Amino acid sequence: MRSQHSGTFSVPVRLLFIGVAAVFLTLGLRALASILIPILFSLFATLIFAPLIHILQKRGIHPAVSVSLVILLFLLIMAGIGLIVVSAILQFNEMIPGYQSQFIDMTDSFTPYIASMESFSPGSVIRDIGLFLLASMAAIFMGAVNAVTTIGLIIITTAFLLIDAVGISRRVEREVEEHFVLAVKIRSLGLQVIDYVVIRTETNLVMGAGTAIVLLIAGVDFAILWGFLAFLLGYIPYIGIMIAIIPPAIIAFLQYGPLGALIIVVVILIINVLSDNVLFPSLAGRGLELSPSVVFLSLAYWGFVFGPAGAILSTPLTMVIRIILASSEETHWIGELLGETKKR
Structure with missing residues (x-):
């Protein structure tokens, strides 16, 4: 007697299909990374600035004026950050040779106090590592300066998305108004991702500003640049x-x-601990609803797919995927697996 479910695939076969599809999707995303990265950054920048449009509209400002003001604010912030960061990077690149020679002199002064074997010198290893890090920093920063085209594309795309932000939300609501459950799921997805991106940005601002202030007080060179780096890498x-x-x-x-x-x-680490473990949870409420292991694995996966940009966007991208999976009956169990373990 044939089972009524004989026409469906068994669980192992379905998992095999899902795995194969995931591999092909990963390869496709990686091949399109140069196109997708500016779009993704633009989308998340829009999530950060779009709520300001609604706030201005609630205060009686005309929609066109509110959109124009937010776009102007976005352009001013990007221009200000660009000028400060690019000028600091260029100055830092010029000072790299001096830093390298200074580092060599300092490590050489410590070498007599470090025990060394006949074929191995810890002092020379430390010096080589330090020189490598300085050279890598210069190469990375100059690569950021050379990415002007990508940054310009992100700015232009974000501006157009902000122009259409209000219209898109109204059209989506109109299209799904007859499907209440779908509308609720879309709204829930949008609110959770927006909340995370906005709160993470606020927390990173506190962390970056605190880092810059500490370094300015200490008189460390390029304190503003390191503060911006802490803000960016906080994602x-x-x-x-x-x-x-x-x-x-x-x-x-x-x-x-x-x-x-x-x-x-130590002071910078204290600022980070307070920001991540006190400020962020108090603002985020229930938190990410992602397990720590999933957050770490998503970091590795999106870093593989999109490089450093994927590492920055890994958590919000994983949140989107989890919400989408959890909203479907067939994939709900996968979304639950990605979720944070509930404490009894």
Whole structure:
């Protein structure tokens, strides 16, 4: 006797199909990374600034005027950040040779106090690592300056998305008004992602500003640049702040020695701990609704697909996928697996 479900695929076969589809989707996304990255950054920039349009409209400002004011604010912020960061990067690149020679002199002064074997010298290894990090910092920063075309595309795309932000939301609501459940799911998806992006941005602003202030008080070179780096890398869970600490730690080491650098690193870490473990949870309420292991694995996956940009966008992208999976009866169980474990 044949089962009434004999026409459907078994669970292992379905999982195999899902796995194959995921592989092809990953390869396709990676091949289209140069196109998708500006679009994704534009979408998330729109999520950050679009709520301002609604706030202005609620205060009686005409929609066209409110959109124009928000776009102007966005352009001013991007222009200001661009001028400050690019000028600092160019100055830093010019000072790299001086930093390298200074680092060599400092490590050479410590070498006599470090035990070394016949074929291995810890002092030379430390010096080589430091020089490599300085050279890598210069290469990365100059690559950021050369990415002007991509940044310009992000700015233009975001501006157009902000112009159409109100119209899109109204059209979506009109299209799904006859499907109440679908409308609720779309609204829930949008609100959760917007909440995360906005709150994460606010938390990163506090962390970046605190880092810059500490470095300015300490007199560390390019404090504003390192503060902006802490703000940007704050979007990368777990390892972002560790990466952001490396450049100012090296500069502080050159200026004030090991003890001074250690004190500055500890203060920056305290700011990060307070921002991530006190400020962010208090603003986010229930949190990400993603398990820590999923957050870490998503960081590795999106970093593989989109590179550093994917690492920055990994959490919101995973949130979108989880909400989409959880909204369907067939894939609801996958969404639950990605979710945070509920405490009893």
